[in-house]
Amino acid sequence: MVGRAQPVSTWPGVGAAGLVAALILGTLAAVALRAETAGGFGPADWSALRFTSVQAVLSAVFSAALAIPVARALARRRFRGRRVLITLLGAPFILPVIVAILGLLQVFGRAGWISDVLGLVGLPPLRIYGLHGVVLAHVFFNLPLATRLILQAWQEIPAERFRLAAQLGCDGGTMFRLIELPMLRRILPGVLAVIFAICLTSFAVALTLGGGPRATTLELAIYQAFTYDFDLGRAALLSALQLALTVAAALAALRFSQRDGFGAGLDRAIRRWDGGAPVRDAFWIFAAAAFLFLPLAAVLISGLAGLFEMPIQVLRAALTSVLVACVSTVVFLTLALPMAFAVAAGRYGIVELSGILGLAASPLVIGTGLFILIHPVANPSTLALPVTALVNAVMALPFGLRILVPAAREVVTRHGRLALSLDMNKKTFFTLVLLPRMRPQIRFAAGLSAALSMGDLGVIALFADPQIATLPLQIYRLMGAYQMQAAAGAALLLLLLSMGAFWLLDRGGRHHAET
Amino acid sequence: MKHLMIAAGILSATSAMAADTPQLTVYTYDSFVSDWGPGPKVEEAFEAQCDCDLNLVGVEDGAALLSRVRLEGANSDADVVLGLDTNLIAAAKETGLFAPSSVRAEYDLPIEWADDVFVPYDWGYFAFVHNADAPAPASFRDLADSEAKIIIQDPRSSTPGLGLLLWVKAAYGDDAPEIWAGLADNIVTVTKGWSEAYGLFLDGEADMVLSYTTSPAYHLIAEEDDSKAAAAFDEGHYMQVEVAAKLAGTDQPELSDQFLRFMVSDTFQQIIPTTNWMYPAVIPSTGLPDGFDALITPEKSLLFSADEAASVRDEALTEWLGALSQ
Numbered sequence: 001m002v003g004r005a006q007p008v009s010t011w012p013g014v015g016a017a018g019l020v021a022a023l024i025l026g027t028l029a030a031v032a033l034r035a036e037t038a039g040g041f042g043p044a045d046w047s048a049l050r051f052t053s054v055q056a057v058l059s060a061v062f063s064a065a066l067a068i069p070v071a072r073a074l075a076r077r078r079f080r081g082r083r084v085l086i087t088l089l090g091a092p093f094i095l096p097v098i099v100a101i102l103g104l105l106q107v108f109g110r111a112g113w114i115s116d117v118l119g120l121v122g123l124p125p126l127r128i129y130g131l132h133g134v135v136l137a138h139v140f141f142n143l144p145l146a147t148r149l150i151l152q153a154w155q156e157i158p159a160e161r162f163r164l165a166a167q168l169g170c171d172g173g174t175m176f177r178l179i180e181l182p183m184l185r186r187i188l189p190g191v192l193a194v195i196f197a198i199c200l201t202s203f204a205v206a207l208t209l210g211g212g213p214r215a216t217t218l219e220l221a222i223y224q225a226f227t228y229d230f231d232l233g234r235a236a237l238l239s240a241l242q243l244a245l246t247v248a249a250a251l252a253a254l255r256f257s258q259r260d261g262f263g264a265g266l267d268r269a270i271r272r273w274d275g276g277a278p279v280r281d282a283f284w285i286f287a288a289a290a291f292l293f294l295p296l297a298a299v300l301i302s303g304l305a306g307l308f309e310m311p312i313q314v315l316r317a318a319l320t321s322v323l324v325a326c327v328s329t330v331v332f333l334t335l336a337l338p339m340a341f342a343v344a345a346g347r348y349g350i351v352e353l354s355g356i357l358g359l360a361a362s363p364l365v366i367g368t369g370l371f372i373l374i375h376p377v378a379n380p381s382t383l384a385l386p387v388t389a390l391v392n393a394v395m396a397l398p399f400g401l402r403i404l405v406p407a408a409r410e411v412v413t414r415h416g417r418l419a420l421s422l423d424m425n426k427k428t429f430f431t432l433v434l435l436p437r438m439r440p441q442i443r444f445a446a447g448l449s450a451a452l453s454m455g456d457l458g459v460i461a462l463f464a465d466p467q468i469a470t471l472p473l474q475i476y477r478l479m480g481a482y483q484m485q486a487a488a489g490a491a492l493l494l495l496l497l498s499m500g501a502f503w504l505l506d507r508g509g510r511h512h513a514e515t
Numbered sequence: 516m517k518h519l520m521i522a523a524g525i526l527s528a529t530s531a532m533a534a535d536t537p538q539l540t541v542y543t544y545d546s547f548v549s550d551w552g553p554g555p556k557v558e559e560a561f562e563a564q565c566d567c568d569l570n571l572v573g574v575e576d577g578a579a580l581l582s583r584v585r586l587e588g589a590n591s592d593a594d595v596v597l598g599l600d601t602n603l604i605a606a607a608k609e610t611g612l613f614a615p616s617s618v619r620a621e622y623d624l625p626i627e628w629a630d631d632v633f634v635p636y637d638w639g640y641f642a643f644v645h646n647a648d649a650p651a652p653a654s655f656r657d658l659a660d661s662e663a664k665i666i667i668q669d670p671r672s673s674t675p676g677l678g679l680l681l682w683v684k685a686a687y688g689d690d691a692p693e694i695w696a697g698l699a700d701n702i703v704t705v706t707k708g709w710s711e712a713y714g715l716f717l718d719g720e721a722d723m724v725l726s727y728t729t730s731p732a733y734h735l736i737a738e739e740d741d742s743k744a745a746a747a748f749d750e751g752h753y754m755q756v757e758v759a760a761k762l763a764g765t766d767q768p769e770l771s772d773q774f775l776r777f778m779v780s781d782t783f784q785q786i787i788p789t790t791n792w793m794y795p796a797v798i799p800s801t802g803l804p805d806g807f808d809a810l811i812t813p814e815k816s817l818l819f820s821a822d823e824a825a826s827v828r829d830e831a832l833t834e835w836l837g838a839l840s841q
Contacts, residue, residue, distance in 0.1 A: 111719035227578040479710035481551035
C-alpha cells in the first residue's frame with residue numbers, strides 16, 4: 001500500500017514512532033554505555049528466561065481463551081447494567097501491583113475467602129502459590145483487556161453480515177464459523193502478543209504468587225542487576241532480551257493476523273438474531289464478573305474503613321496523580337493518533353513495532369536511562385512529574401494502538417478512495433471523516449491511558465522528591481510505615497479515581513454498549 | 516509537555532535564587548522521607564539550628580540508594596548519604612566516593628563500632644513476628660520442624676530478605692543449606708519487599724513474617740494493640756545497623772559534619788524510635804519510649820563485619836536459591 005496516495009499524512013506518525021523508539025532504545029543504550037563491565041548471562045538468567053517465557057505464554061493463552069466466550073456473551077446480550085459492568089471489567093488492569101496482590105490473596109490465598117468456604121466443608125485451603133497462581137493473577141489483570149479488545153472487534157463487524165446470516169437461516173454455530181471466527185483470527189494474534197509482552201515484565205506478582213525463587217522472572221533479574229550487583233551491563237543485556245522477545249511476538253502477531261477481506265457495511269446498529277444459549281452466555285458473564293470482582297470487593301472492603309480518615313498528604317498526592325494523568329493523556333494522544341493514522345495509511349511495520357516496544361521496556365531501565373541522561377544537565381527530581389507523565393504515556397501506547405489502529409484502518413480503507421476522488425484535502429478528511437468516525441475509540445483509548453497513568457507507579461520512585469508524591473507512591477509509603485489501613489483506604493481512592501477518569505473519558509463505554 | 520518543562524525550569528530557577536542560604540542535600544531511602552517517617556521532623560529540627568536548607572531526597576531502599584550514588588559518581592548532588600547498612604558498607608567503601616568524618620559518639624549498640632567513614636544512627640534485630648496468642652518456635656530448627664507458615668522477603672530485592680540470609684549463615688555456617696531445606700515447606704511465599712510480606716501477614720496469610728523485634732512496638736504504641744510479638748530465637752538474632760556518611764565530593768564538608776553530629780545527638784535520636792521503629796544508636800537522655808520495654812531482647816547478637824558480609828553474600832544467596840528452587 002505504501003506509495004499510493006493516502007488521505008492522511010504519515011510523517012507525523014513516523015516521527016512520533018521515531019521519538020518513542022528513541023526514548024526506549026536511547027535509555028537502554030544510556031544504561032549500557034554507563035556500564036563498567038560487559039554483562040554476561042549466568043545459568044540463573046537462563047532459568048529466569050525460561051520461567052518468564054513459559055508463564056507469559058500460558059497467561060496470554062488463558063486470558064485470550066477465556067475472553068472469547070465472555071466477549072461473545074457480552075456482544076450478544078443486552079441487559080441492565082451492561083455498560084457499568086463493561087467499565088468495571090477494566091478495573092483490575094489499572095490496580096497498582098501491591099494492591100492487586102493483597103486483593104487477590106484475600107480471595108484465593110491460604111486464609112482467603114475461598115479457603116474459608118472450603119474449610120466449612122472440611123476441605124484443606126486452596127494451594128494458590130506456584131505457576132498456576134502466577135497464571136491466575138495474570139489472567140486477573142489481562143482478561144479485562146482481552147475481553148475489551150475482542151468485544152470491540154465484535155462490535156465492529158458490519159451489522160449487515162448478521163442480518164444476511166439471519167436471513168439465510170444460520171444458527172448460532174454457523175454464524176460463529178462464518179462471521180465471528182474470521183474476525184477472531186484477525187484479532188487474536190495481536191491480543192496474544194500484547195498480553196505475552198505485558199507478562200514478560202512481571203516481577204512482584206510473579207514472585208509472590210509463584211511462591212518463591214522458582215518464579216524468578218527477567219524483570220527480577222534486571223532489578224537484581226541494578227541494585228544487588230550494580231551490574232549495569234547485565235541489566236541492559238537482560239532488558240534487550242526482553243525487548244527482543246516482545247519484538248519477536250509482535251512480528252509473529254503481524255504475520256499471523258489476516259486482514260478482513262469482506263465488504264464493508266453501512267454502520268447500522270448491530271442486531272443479533274441468534275438468541276440461543278442464554279444460559280451459557282449468562283454463565284460466562286457471571287463467572288467473569290465473579291472472578292474479577294471478588295478481589296476488587298476485597299480491596300473495597302479493606303479500604304472502606306480507611307477511606308474516611310485519609311491523611312491530607314494522601315489527598316494532595318491524589319491531586320498530583322490527577323494532574324499527571326491529564327498531562328500523560330494529552331501526550332499519549334499526541335503520540336498515538338498520528339501513529340494510528342500512519343499505520344492505517346500503510347506504514348505499519350516500523351510504527352507498530354515501536355508502539356509495542358513500550359510493553360517490554362522495563363520501567364527500571366527507562367527510568368535509570370532517563371536519569372543518566374538528565375542528571376548532567378538538570379536536577380532530575382525537579383523533572384519528576386513531567387518525566388512520569390511522559391513514561392506513563394509511552395507505556396500506554398501499545399494498548400492505545402490496539403484500540404485505535406483497527407478503527408483508523410477501517411475508516412481509511414472504507415472512505416479513503418472516495419475522499420481522494422473528491423479531491424478532499426488531508427485536513428478536511430481529518431476533521432470531517434477521520435475524527436468523528438473514530439471518536440469512540442479515541443475516547444476509550446484516552447480513558448485507558450488516563451486510568452493506567454493514575455494507577456502506575458511508573459518511574460516516580462526513581463526521581464522522587466519528598467514534596468511530590470503520586471498516589472501509588474503514597475500507598476507504598478503508607479505501607480512502609482506500617483499504616484496498612486490508611487494504605488488500603490488510599491488504594492480504594494486510587495481505584496475510584498482511575499475508574500472515574502476512565503468513565504468520564506470513555507463516557508460510560510457508550511460505544512460498546514450500543515453502537 | 517513543553518509548558519511543564521518550562522514551568523519546571525522556572526521552579527528550579529526560583530529555588531536557585533534562594534541559594535544564599537547554604538543547601539545540604541541528603542540522599543536517603545524513601546520511607547525515611549515519607550510523611551510518616553523521620554524526615555519531616557528531622558528537617559525541621561536541623562533547619563532550626565543550622566541556618567541552612569536541608570534537602571532530603573528519597574530513593575527506594577538502601578540497596579537502590581547505593582546504586583543511585585554509584586550512578587551519579589563523583590558528580591553526585593548529594594552531600595550526605597543516610598540509610599546504608601552494614602551489608603552495603605564494603606561495596607560503598609569500594610567506590611571511594613565516601614569520605615571519613617570525625618564524628619564519634621558513645622553508641623548504645625550491642626557491638627563495638629569502629630568505622631571512621633560510616634556513622635550509625637539506628638539499629639534493630641531481625642525477627643519473626645507472630646500473633647502473641649499463638650505458640651512460637653524458639654529456633655530455626657524448631658521452626659523447620661513445626662507446621663508454622665512463614666512469609667519472607669527475597670534477598671535480591673529486599674534488605675530484610677538479605678538480613679535473613681545472613682542471619683542463617685551467621686548462625687549455621689556450612690549447615691545453612693540444610694536449614695533452608697528444612698524451612699522450604701514452612702515458607703508460604705517470598706515477596707519483593709517488606710510491605711507486601713507484612714501486609715499479607717496482617718491479612719492472615721501466614722503465622723509469622725520476617726520483620727524486626729521492634730515491629731510489635733509499632734502496634735503497641737501507635738495502635739494500642741498488644742496482639743503482636745516477636746519470637747526469640749536461641750541462635751541469636753542478626754542485627755541491622757543503619758549508617759550515614761558524607762561524600763568525598765561534597766561542596767559542604769562542614770555542614771555535612773554538622774549534620775552527622777546532629778544525627779547522633781538527642782534531638783535526632785529521640786525522633787527515631789517512633790518514626791523509623793528502630794532502636795536509636797545513642798539512647799537519648801529521655802530514654803526509650805514506653806512500649807519498647809515490652810520487646811524481646813535477644814541473648815546473642817549476630818553480625819558479620821562489612822568485609823565478611825560482602826564475602827559470604829553471594830555464596831549464601833546461591834545456597835538459598837538452590838534450597839528453595841527444588
